[in-house]
Amino acid sequence: MNTTNTLTWQAFKNSLDQHPDKHLQIEYAAGQFVDPSFHITEIKQAPIVSVDCGGKMNSWTEIIVQLWEPAVKEADRSMKVSKALSIINRVESVLPLNPLATVKLEYGNTQFDARQLYPSAFTADDDTFTVRLTPDVTxxxxxxxxxxxxxxxxxxxxxxxxxxxxxxxxxxx
Known part of the structure; x- marks a missing residue:
């Protein structure tokens, strides 16, 4: 886990909570955005336990939000932050998520191999709330x-x- 880019699940949700009426945009690479008709298909909580090359055991938890673009784009559909929050609330009513876990968004399309990325910056304007993602490094x-x-x-x-x-x-x- 690269701690320099990490954001906790609670901090991520708090950022969303501040902009419920805006359209949610996800920037997965510089100037490249997930199609506005994306869906949140799954939220995973992954406890990680590892032993590093120095022989030390490490453990942490990751919350992974999986994004999916439908094959047929829905031109009139754009996810609002409030919709994302309602999905999060539905998930948390069944699976309590660790508020201190590291959050990642999982995304891929035909031009961008599926991977897990860190939310690294947030920007808001009149209509949109944008989450900018950055890759992890080993x-x-x-x-x-x-x-x-x-x-x-x-x-x-x-x-x-x-x-x-x-x-x-x-x-x-």
Whole structure:
């Protein structure tokens, strides 16, 4: 989990709560938006338990909101924030969601491979509330703790130690 881009489920819902009458737009890449006729098809709560290459157990929870564009676009349909909130409320009436969980939106189309993205910025204008998404990056948790996973650190331009690529037999990953 990359903690630099994370937003909690509660903070995400609070942002939506401030704009219930606006049309919800999702920007999945610079200048690229999910079709306005999208549906929220599923909300998943995923407890993650892992052991990193340094041997430390990690755990966190993710809430994943899955978005889907119908094959036939519905020109007169646009999801309002209030509709998204009603879906969230319906889900939470059956499955209590962890308010401190990391939130991701899962989306893909024929030009954009399905992936989970972080909500990173919100903007509102007269009619719309836009959620801008950013991708996650992989990381070495042991290195983030200042530990070695068997691979020599490499200095980067910013002079921040980075782990070079793991090679078979080095003891890393």
């Amino acid at each position: 990381q070495c948790k042991a290195e983030d703790r200042g530990e070695s996973c068997g691979v020599a650190p490499v200095k980067t331009v910013e002079n921040r130690p980075q782990v070079s690529a793991c090679q078979p037999g080095t003891g890393c990953c």
